[in-house]
Amino acid sequence: MGSAVLGMDAVRKLSSINSRRQQISAASDLSLRRRLPRVLVVDDNPNTMSLMRDLLATRGYDVVAVPDAAQAEAEILRHPPDVVLSDVVMPGKSGYELCREMKENPATRLVPFILITGLSEREDRVRGIEAGADDFLNKPIFPEELFARVKSLIKLKEFTDELETAESVLCTLGLSVESRDPYTEGHCERLAENATNLGRHLLLEEEEIIALRRGGYLHDLGKIAVPDDILKKGADLTSEEWLVMKRHPITGETICRPLKSLRLVLPIIRNHHEHFNGSGYPDALSGQQIPLLARILQVVDVYDALRTARPYKPALNHEQAAITMREEARKGLWDDELVVEFFAMLERQRQVA
Ligand SMILES: [Fe+2]
Numbered sequence: 001m002g003s004a005v006l007g008m009d010a011v012r013k014l015s016s017i018n019s020r021r022q023q024i025s026a027a028s029d030l031s032l033r034r035r036l037p038r039v040l041v042v043d044d045n046p047n048t049m050s051l052m053r054d055l056l057a058t059r060g061y062d063v064v065a066v067p068d069a070a071q072a073e074a075e076i077l078r079h080p081p082d083v084v085l086s087d088v089v090m091p092g093k094s095g096y097e098l099c100r101e102m103k104e105n106p107a108t109r110l111v112p113f114i115l116i117t118g119l120s121e122r123e124d125r126v127r128g129i130e131a132g133a134d135d136f137l138n139k140p141i142f143p144e145e146l147f148a149r150v151k152s153l154i155k156l157k158e159f160t161d162e163l164e165t166a167e168s169v170l171c172t173l174g175l176s177v178e179s180r181d182p183y184t185e186g187h188c189e190r191l192a193e194n195a196t197n198l199g200r201h202l203l204l205e206e207e208e209i210i211a212l213r214r215g216g217y218l219h220d221l222g223k224i225a226v227p228d229d230i231l232k233k234g235a236d237l238t239s240e241e242w243l244v245m246k247r248h249p250i251t252g253e254t255i256c257r258p259l260k261s262l263r264l265v266l267p268i269i270r271n272h273h274e275h276f277n278g279s280g281y282p283d284a285l286s287g288q289q290i291p292l293l294a295r296i297l298q299v300v301d302v303y304d305a306l307r308t309a310r311p312y313k314p315a316l317n318h319e320q321a322a323i324t325m326r327e328e329a330r331k332g333l334w335d336d337e338l339v340v341e342f343f344a345m346l347e348r349q350r351q352v353a
Pocket of ligand 1: 219220248272273
């Protein structure tokens with residue numbers, strides 16, 4: 001009997017192995033399977049709407065179809081989709097407006113948005129790009145093109161979701177470092193808020209504002225490697241203890257470096273203890289050599305530290321903190337211009353309130 005021909009026993013054994021394999025594969029499929037990707041279709045034409053809904057349903061997507069932007073917004077609030085497919089011209093808000101609003105909202109800006117446009121309407125595309133659309137689909141709709149667009153953008157959404165998760169883990173770690181010192185409660189959140197406000201006051205780009213917010217949570221992440229007795233001592237550290245403490249900017253930068261999305265946050269983490277006159281650490285940078293975002297976070301950080309009581313010092317009121325910071329800026333510790341801008345911003349906030 002040739003080796004290609006199997007006896008009954010061997011066939012039985014093989015089919016039992018195959019069936020076992022299928023069970024294992026089904027079980028691991030189940031355990032690995034995520035929820036169905038959710039697609040939101042927005043189109044006032046009932047025929048197009050039901051065509052897209054039915055086509056996408058055949059590929060296993062969880063599809064919700066609505067006829068206008070108002071209902072789309074309600075649906076997005078109720079259950080955020082993984083991708084939006086929207087017509088341009090609809091009663092009420094247009095597809096452009098819906099897209100622009102989603103892209104301006106931090107909660108929905110990462111949801112991919114596909115605009116459905118006419119074949120030859122180049123102007124539609126230019127307006128769509130300006131509104132922040134991620135991709136376009138031509139009318140008439142070809143199923144294979146629809147599937148390809150939706151599939152690739154859902155993959156992209158999966159990657160950005162994973163990235164967001166990694167970032168939020170790091171920010172949570174930053175908060176856990178803060179919680180080790182009971183005197184710094186709420187410090188990260190105040191820093192994130194004041195730093196983004198100062199960034200907006202200085203008319204920085206949106207990606208820089210986002211970096212400042214993350215910097216508020218991540219700037220002291222490296223303190224995770226500083227032992228409790230040094231961290232809680234605060235003042236009167238020995239020279240050896242200072243050496244350990246002064247490593248935290250580089251430790252924090254090393255932890256965050258693998259995440260490309262934190263590229264703009266790294267200089268904040270590394271250089272938030274530099275001094276304008278070059279007497280700070282870890283790189284002894286001076287003046288404009290210190291990255292702007294690091295100088296911004298530093299000004300906000302110093303103000304918050306002065307306004308907070310510690311075991312070794314009382315909290316200053318706003319006026320006392322302002323006098324101290326201006327004095328320290330004159331002595332060369334902080335960026336004088338940024339200190340002036342920061343207090344101008346706080347003053348404006350106080351007037352508005
Ligand atoms: Fe620090």
